[in-house]
Every structure is written in structure tokens, then in C-alpha cells.
Amino acid sequence: QKEVEQNSGPLSVPEGAIASLNCTYSDRGSQSFFWYRQYSGKSPELIMFIYSNGDKEDGRFTAQLNKASQYVSLLIRDSQPSDSATYLCALDGSYQLTFGKGTKLSVIP
Amino acid sequence: SQTIHQWPATLVQPVGSPLSLECTVEGTSNPNLYWYRQAAGRGLQLLFYSVGIGQISSEVPQNLSASRPQDRQFILSSKKLLLSDSGFYLCAWRPGTGGNEQFFGPGTRLTVL
Numbered sequence: 001q002k003e004v005e006q007n008s009g010p011l012s013v014p015e016g017a018i019a020s021l022n023c024t025y026s027d028r029g030s031q032s033f034f035w036y037r038q039y040s041g042k043s044p045e046l047i048m049f050i051y052s053n054g055d056k057e058d059g060r061f062t063a064q065l066n067k068a069s070q071y072v073s074l075l076i077r078d079s080q081p082s083d084s085a086t087y088l089c090a091l092d093g094s095y096q097l098t099f100g101k102g103t104k105l106s107v108i109p
Numbered sequence: 110s111q112t113i114h115q116w117p118a119t120l121v122q123p124v125g126s127p128l129s130l131e132c133t134v135e136g137t138s139n140p141n142l143y144w145y146r147q148a149a150g151r152g153l154q155l156l157f158y159s160v161g162i163g164q165i166s167s168e169v170p171q172n173l174s175a176s177r178p179q180d181r182q183f184i185l186s187s188k189k190l191l192l193s194d195s196g197f198y199l200c201a202w203r204p205g206t207g208g209n210e211q212f213f214g215p216g217t218r219l220t221v222l
Contacts, residue, residue: 032209034210034211036213041218042215042216043199043213043214043215043216044153044199045213046210046211046212049209049210088152088153090211095141095160095166096143096155096158096168097209097211099152099153100152101151101152102152
């Protein structure tokens, strides 16, 4: 059974700081990793995916993957209050994704 | 571009009543379709997924069922709701071929009283 672990938080960072969200997983065979953002009361929104070891940047977001250590991270630079949400990590299976329970991020103005 | 619809947005139902939630996807063909439930303060629980018309895989035994009568339509049903069925129900789609990303609909918030 694949497992995805995330610290539930809340993670509080001041506005303008870098927020670092981490996720570990159990299945060494996992190939694809996804980060979703979920605002309170809303559905999850895909913000990043990464398949290869290393970093992938998209605007203020950077996803980092280390398959040897089985962790994936999401960095949010210049954090804004609008980034306050729960961030879900997911990894791909044959037809489905396995989700972590999410980390709640609070960006303090 | 692709769009996913769910309705109703909110629903309040008494225990023992039936349920029917509908999800439709536009702008794509042969998608994989998914039903998730997210209970208050908990993670996403995959309930059902479908890789084609009439093909349903169940992940969790429960009093819910799913059907896919058309390529881009996915329905979640129950004959008799339980209190524990309350939650946020999310439909998602993924391309049948190509990308592995899943995209979620707006969700239905179900309260069983």
C-alpha cells in the first residue's frame, strides 16, 4: 500500500518569506508527483507536477524531487497571504493518485 | 479547454434517503473519472474510478455505488444515506492517454442529518 506523509501543520510564515512544504512517500517505484493547493471550502487545484529528480520552477513555486531519499518538496518564494491554503502532495499509481493529508499553510501579513 | 461540472453544489439530506450526484466533463474524450470524499479535517478518500463506459472500480466497501452511463458522465449514488456519508464529494478527471495529472470539479458538500 502506497503511503504519502505530510506534516499537517499549520505552518506559519511571514509575508515575503519562503515557505517550505515537505512530503515523504513509501513506494520507491513511484514516478510522478503532484502538488495541489486547496483553499478552505474549495476543491483541490493542481499547481505543480514533477517527474525527474531535481528542481522544477514555475513562477514563485519550485518543486524538488529526491527519489533516492523518497521525498518531494514545494517551495513558495515571496509568500503572500493569498497562498494561505492546504497543500496536498500526491503520487501516481497505475490509474489513480495517492494523496497525503495535506499541510496547512498560513502566511502572516 | 476542458471543464468539469458537478451538481448540486450543496445538499442536505435525511438519514435513509437516496442520493444521486452527477459529474460531467467537457472538452475531452475517454477520460478516466474519479469520485473522492473528503470528510471534515481529513484527507481525500478515493471511492470509485472508471477507465471507460460501464467500467467501475471500487476502492472502499460502503453503501455507495457509481455508474458511468456515458463517456463523460459519472454518477455517484446511494439507496440509503448514513450519517457517516456526510462530506465533500469531489469528481476528478484525467486524460485517458498522456498526462497523469488529475483535475477536480468544484465539489458537492453533502450533509446528512
